[in-house]
Amino acid sequence: MNDEFDYRDMYSVPTNKFAVASLACGVIAIITFASLYLPIILGSLAIIFAFLSRNGTRKLAQYSRIGIVCGSITIVGVIATVVYWYIHLPELLQNPTYRDLVQRLLNNALGGDIDLEKFFGITDTSGYLFRLFI
Amino acid sequence: MPHQTFGEIKAHARGSLNGSYGIAILSFIDTMLLSFLPAYIVDYLFPNKSVFEMIGSEIVSFILTCFVGILEVGLSLIYLKICSRQKATIADLFYGYRVNRNHSLMVCFVSTVIAEICSLPYVILSSHNAANAVYAPQAEYLTLICGMLLTLILRLPISQSFFILVDFPEYSGLEALKLSMKLMKGNYIRYILFLLSFVPFILLSILSFFIGLLWTIPYIYASTAAFYLELAKSRK
Numbered sequence: 001m002n003d004e005f006d007y008r009d010m011y012s013v014p015t016n017k018f019a020v021a022s023l024a025c026g027v028i029a030i031i032t033f034a035s036l037y038l039p040i041i042l043g044s045l046a047i048i049f050a051f052l053s054r055n056g057t058r059k060l061a062q063y064s065r066i067g068i069v070c071g072s073i074t075i076v077g078v079i080a081t082v083v084y085w086y087i088h089l090p091e092l093l094q095n096p097t098y099r100d101l102v103q104r105l106l107n108n109a110l111g112g113d114i115d116l117e118k119f120f121g122i123t124d125t126s127g128y129l130f131r132l133f134i
Numbered sequence: 135m136p137h138q139t140f141g142e143i144k145a146h147a148r149g150s151l152n153g154s155y156g157i158a159i160l161s162f163i164d165t166m167l168l169s170f171l172p173a174y175i176v177d178y179l180f181p182n183k184s185v186f187e188m189i190g191s192e193i194v195s196f197i198l199t200c201f202v203g204i205l206e207v208g209l210s211l212i213y214l215k216i217c218s219r220q221k222a223t224i225a226d227l228f229y230g231y232r233v234n235r236n237h238s239l240m241v242c243f244v245s246t247v248i249a250e251i252c253s254l255p256y257v258i259l260s261s262h263n264a265a266n267a268v269y270a271p272q273a274e275y276l277t278l279i280c281g282m283l284l285t286l287i288l289r290l291p292i293s294q295s296f297f298i299l300v301d302f303p304e305y306s307g308l309e310a311l312k313l314s315m316k317l318m319k320g321n322y323i324r325y326i327l328f329l330l331s332f333v334p335f336i337l338l339s340i341l342s343f344f345i346g347l348l349w350t351i352p353y354i355y356a357s358t359a360a361f362y363l364e365l366a367k368s369r370k
Contacts, residue, residue: 016152037343044342048335052349056145075341125327 018053020061022046026070036082039074046071088118136325138364140331146364147356150217157222158352161212164227167203172198188261196250203242204230210296213359231305240307241295248292251277252285286329290322291315295361316367328361 020047029042050064050071060068085092093099093116107115138146151158172195180191207230214223256277263274282352295314298305305313318325332354339346 041342041345045337045346048338048342048346051335052353054145054146054148056149130203 008048016053016055016061018049019061019067022053022067022071023050023063024067026067029074030070033074033077036078039078043071045079046074081100086100093117136249137368140328143328143360143364144353144357146218146360147353150219150360151352153334154216155221155349155352157212157224158216159348160224161209161222161227162348162351164204164224165209168205169202172202182255188308192250192257196246199249200239200242200246203246204235204238206224206230206242206296207238207299209355211300213355214297214300214363217359217363218354229300234299237305237307238299239293241310244292244307244311245289245295248288249285252288254281256281261310268339272336280352287326290325291318293325294318294362294365297359300368301362317362317369321365325361328357332357 025042026046029039029046032038032042045069050060050067053061053064061123093102099116103114106116106119175198176191176195179194180187197242205227211226211229212222215226218352243348260274261279262299263271292311292314292315295307295310298310298313298317299307302313332350335346335353339350
């Protein structure tokens with residue numbers, strides 16, 4: 001192998017700042033998956049940075065590809081979790097432990113004694129799903 | 135001469151923006167802040183919503199929007215410099231006010247007239263609704279979105295005129311508008327598709343609570359500047 005040639009650079013895309021930012025955002029998004037807003041913000045930024053990291057070439061850097069995968073998984077996961085939670089909310093609120101937890105969280109966040117059914121717009125379980133999508 | 139692909143134009147924009155994101159983001163923030171100014175001034179001058187005040191506010195808003203719109207010429211200069219690998223400064227943002235102000239004002243006037251005419255149904259509907267609450271809010275949104283789409287389509291022929299004003303400072307506003315129409319002839323669909331290709335970026339930026347716009351908007355501006363350069367080169 002001739003040492004004068006840099007074989008590695010011939011086949012790889014140089015890592016740039018956006019690729020590193022994409023990787024960082026993607027990984028932090030996965031780590032903070034349990035919180036609601038941060039993973040969505042970081043996941044979207046990871047995908048945006050990954051595409052901006054393409055420096056005139058079609059090939060994405062390794063870091064960018066990881067960023068896209070982590071960001072996409074996080075966004076899809078968070079949206080799926082939120083949708084699942086909304087769909088099953090009336091059933092979940094039947095559980096006293098869960099109800100107490102949500103009640104305490106909302107009371108602390110918004111102050112006062114929050115009526116959960118009124119807050120989430122649940123009057124009866126049958127019409128709940130229909131109302132969510134209009 | 136065959137046209138470059140969208141990928142090549144965007145690659146040009148990304149490559150040019152490398153190392154220039156600071157000035158690009160700063161100019162975007164400045165323009166955003168200054169473009170909010172007309173709305174604040176109008177709200178301050180006309181707090182009540184009587185018919186005369188509404189007409190007055192529309193006229194004042196129109197004049198101020200025309201004047202603030204001159205910043206677009208400066209933005210075009212910044213992005214043309216970035217795409218040509220020249221050093222851009224934040225002072226370039228006010229280029230339109232320093233050089234050939236009347237020519238810039240002329241182009242802004244035409245551009246604002248198109249936007250105002252297209253947004254007229256929304257203005258009438260919302261003011262009527264505020265007084266009587268006759269129509270559903272969805273009707274307001276619909277007229278707003280239709281107005282915005284119509285503005286985008288009607289502005290297509292003159293979309294390159296700000297770049298032309300910077301590229302050919304000796305041209306008058308009218309000449310810039312005419313040349314833009316000439317350049318865009320046969321490229322309307324291509325330009326619409328080019329703009330539509332940024333929709334996923336915009337959606338992701340919205341999902342990131344608008345933080346992503348800090349990088350997306352400069353990217354879109356740089357890409358449109360690269361599109362103009364490619365258009366001008368292919369027509370030479």
